[in-house]
Amino acid sequence: MDLSDREARKNEDGNEAKRTRVERSCPVVISDTSTETLESVRRLLSASLPVRISDAFYKQISKGEVISIEARLEDGTMVGQAAWGALKETPGQVYIYSLAVDSRYRREGIGTRLLKEILRRNIQHKDDDSAEADCVAEMCLHVRTDNGDAIEFYTRFGFKNEKLEKNFYARLNPSSAYYLVRPSSSFHSAGHSSN
Numbered sequence: 001m002d003l004s005d006r007e008a009r010k011n012e013d014g015n016e017a018k019r020t021r022v023e024r025s026c027p028v029v030i031s032d033t034s035t036e037t038l039e040s041v042r043r044l045l046s047a048s049l050p051v052r053i054s055d056a057f058y059k060q061i062s063k064g065e066v067i068s069i070e071a072r073l074e075d076g077t078m079v080g081q082a083a084w085g086a087l088k089e090t091p092g093q094v095y096i097y098s099l100a101v102d103s104r105y106r107r108e109g110i111g112t113r114l115l116k117e118i119l120r121r122n123i124q125h126k127d128d129d130s131a132e133a134d135c136v137a138e139m140c141l142h143v144r145t146d147n148g149d150a151i152e153f154y155t156r157f158g159f160k161n162e163k164l165e166k167n168f169y170a171r172l173n174p175s176s177a178y179y180l181v182r183p184s185s186s187f188h189s190a191g192h193s194s195n
Contacts, residue, residue: 026108028079030117033061033068040078041070048100050144050172057097060085066097069117071110079105082114084122084139092184094122096141115157138184142168142177151178158182 033041038058045053060066061083071080082099096118101110122137142165143150151161159180168177 026073026079026105026110028071028073028110028113030069030071030113033070033081033083035062037070037078038062041068041081044070044078044081044102045098045100048102049098051169052171053098057083067121069114071101071114078102080110080114082118084118087140092137094118094137094139096139099141111153115153119157136182136185139182141180143180144169144172145174145176145178151180154180154182158185 038061041061042053042058057066061068066083066085068081068083070078072078080099080101083097084094085097087093087095099111099114099118101114118139119136122139139159140162141154141159143154145164159182161178162181163179165177165179167175169175
């Protein structure tokens with residue numbers, strides 16, 4: 001029996017069961033961002049993130065320098081977006097530039113689906129002769145220090161706070177960010193199963 005934070009139910013002994021938060025699941029289609037959908041991405045990020053995203057970021061997406069995916073409802077409504085790319089200064093490390101979900105659709109599993117897709121697309125395959133298993137590349141990102149929900153979300157996926165960067169966000173208060181890192185790990189420990 002699933003318990004939701006909206007209702008407490010009695011367990012078999014007749015006692016009130018402990019309330020827990022259950023993430024609902026919203027059916028979405030994950031696809032690559034195209035030049036035709038870039039303006040929708042811009043609108044979603046403008047509405048969902050507290051920072052202004054530069055035009056250069058959108059140019060990087062259109063040129064393929066940054067990989068971008070989007071989550072859409074069956075009716076075509078864009079409800080989420082994520083973007084990432086390899087860091088030139090740190091080979092083997094992937095930086096997540098954005099992961100945003102429309103506020104009306106949060107806590108419905110969309111962010112989880114987007115992050116799992118990033119993990120899936122960043123599997124580093126080992127040689128067939130290697131005894132090492134395939135693994136997911138090391139990943140990193142910045143999160144505002146006052147964004148407890150995002151910190152909790154990334155922690156569930158193995159990200160750890162590596163350092164505090166003061167004045168990371170020039171126009172926000174607080175301006176500090178945590179630099180979160182998820183070490184390289186086996187594909188199966190990245191929230192995937194072999195099913």
